[in-house]
Amino acid sequence: DTAVSQTPKYLVTQMGNDKSIKCEQNLGHDTMYWYKQDSKKFLKIMFSYNNKELIINETVPNRFSPKSPDKAHLNLHINSLELGDSAVYFCASSQRHREGGYTFGSGTRLTVV
Amino acid sequence: KQEVTQIPAALSVPEGENLVLNCSFTDSAIYNLQWFRQDPGKGLTSLLLIQSSQREQTSGRLNASLDKSSGRSTLYIAASQPGDSATYLCPRKLVFGQGTRLTINP
Secondary structure, three states: OOOEEEEOOEEEEOOOOOEEEEEEEOOOOOEEEEEEEOOOOOEEEEEEEEOOEEEEEOOOOOOEEEEEEEOOEEEEEEOOOOHHHOEEEEEEEEOOOOOOOOEEOOOEEEEEO | OOOEEEEOOEEEEEOOOOEEEEEEEOOOOOOOEEEEEEOOOOOEEEEEEEOOOOOEEEEOOEEEEEEOOOOEEEEEEOOOOHHHOEEEEOOEOOEOOOOEEEEEEO
16 A cells, blocks of 8 residues: 555646646645656755645745645646646655655656646 | 755765665755655655654664754665665655665676
8 A cells, every 4th residue: 555646647738728737645644745756866855744734835936836635635737838847846745844864756757848 | 935955966886785765855944854756667665753852763774863953864775786776766845855765786
């Protein structure tokens, strides 16, 4: 039973489209995160949610909008996709905010053409 | 702003060697520290979690230490194997460094 699951694993879409990536964790954690890993393999935090509340919102275009319907889910919606959005997006969760013990999903590879 | 530096950036050694990977960060606050590995095209696999009250953790051939006063953590890999080839990461308060890309040659 996967601890942090993301769907889809692969997403190929055209510029200008709107897409969503879903994330679910069954670990009972109260904090969830979205990371972006670009072509240089650097992982950068985008958002974190603690008990459904937005805690961290790094310098991310407002075309990216996270939504947390409950503690076990954190979805990422992206409007008007651009070529530069192509990357691997990772979801993660932890019991407490920023205190380690992170569990990562397997990633969603987004390709914008 | 928090920064994480990992040294070396890349390391290629023959199988069987003992290795030391270094991670340094810019704060000495009391936070846990976790080591991960990432295989090419894959997600992150947790290796060890050092609680803020601990100085080290061991799992099999891996041993990680944490020195909060100097802002450093070290991952020691004993008797390295080709399957250890991966990128090793040590995020600190949600910030990742560039990682150490390790290659173990048979």
